[in-house]
Amino acid sequence: MTKKTFFFIALVINGALAFSNTVSFQDDNYTGTVTYNETARPGDAVFARMNVKISKTLKKKNAPDTAASLILMKGNRKIDSAQFYFFNQKAKKQPAAEMLASIPVSLWTVPDSHYSLKIIFTAGVTPEKEIILPFKVEARSFNSEVLDLDERNSGIKQNMTAERMAQIEKLNNILETVMPQDIYSLKPFVHPVKSERMTAYFGDKRVYKYTDGQSETSYHYGHDYGVPEKTDVYACADGRVVMSEFRISTGWSIVIEHLPGLYSLYYHLSSPDVQENDFVRQGQKIGLSGSTGLATGPHLHWEVRLNAAAVTPDFFMRDFTFSSSDGQK
Incomplete structure (x- = not known):
């Protein structure tokens, strides 16, 4: 199955979302956004919220299932992963889907900038897509x-x-x-x-x-x-x-x-x-x-x-x- 990597990043700076980034993605079959916290410290978490709209062409194919996973990477090494879940379970077969995924950042995580987040996304018969998100683990001190x-x-x-x-x-x-x-x-x-x-x-x-x-x-x-x-x-x-x-x-x-x-x-x-x-x-x-x-x-x-x-x-x-x-x- 062919994989393509694509993303557009825009910093969200209003109010409570000042610690987050929003990424937009699209192809012929769907458009969407991912909002997530681009930094964390050991003991924090990373949450990613994804909104996807299926194209009219794909909708005619009985609105196929939408699925996605979130992966925390360090270089080429997988650290942890989680499946996205739907706010409304019926949404997985709807033309617009809203999903959330989260991964804990362990107390033992070594802080540096060589981390990233990978989202693997598919909508039924469409080819699997990858979205790569920049992510950084910052230092934290403990008593x-x-x-x-x-x-x-x-x-x-x-x-x-x-x-x-x-x-x-x-x-x-x-x-x-x-x-x-x-x-x-x-x-x-x-x-x-x-x-x-x-x-x-x-x-x-x-x-x-x-x-x-x-x-x-x-x-x-x-x-x-x-x-x-x-x-x-x-x-x-x-x-x-x-x-x-x-x-x-x-x-x-x-x-x-x-x-x-x-x-x-x-x-x-x-x-x-x-x-x-x-x-x-x-x-x-x-x-x-x-x-x-x-x-x-x-x-x-x-x-x-x-x-x-x-x-x-x-x-x-x-x-x-x-x-x-x-x-x-």
């Missing part, structure tokens, strides 16, 4: 801290029982699930508590010191809000509750699905107010903060996962789906 754990927290951290391993496996299976039809919110996230006081941040390098003299180093996968016990906790965006239960490591925990592969997590609650399969609205109260599980004091741990990878919640506090580019709210 470091040492945590001296007491006997209780040392026991939780070093717990290797079958019960804890099963809980970890269950959560991982949820976070690895990508359901293309599960589109609940395209809006920017909001803070999960009314206070913005944080005691720890995404990407902090932590050294845990145990009471037996051993230690372990890991990264902190979310933001910690320093709020008192039983502070109201709110959903950061519309979504479906996919977990609401007590876990050994994270205490009372809630996980909400917002988009295919995109989840928000709320840990160490004193109690949850929602159950699995509940649908919640942005700003809806979902529970009370606490210090259950591995916690050195009352706080809320708020985390965001994309395709199972931890990504900074800050990335999602802006118009990350580029909804304002077409007048959507």
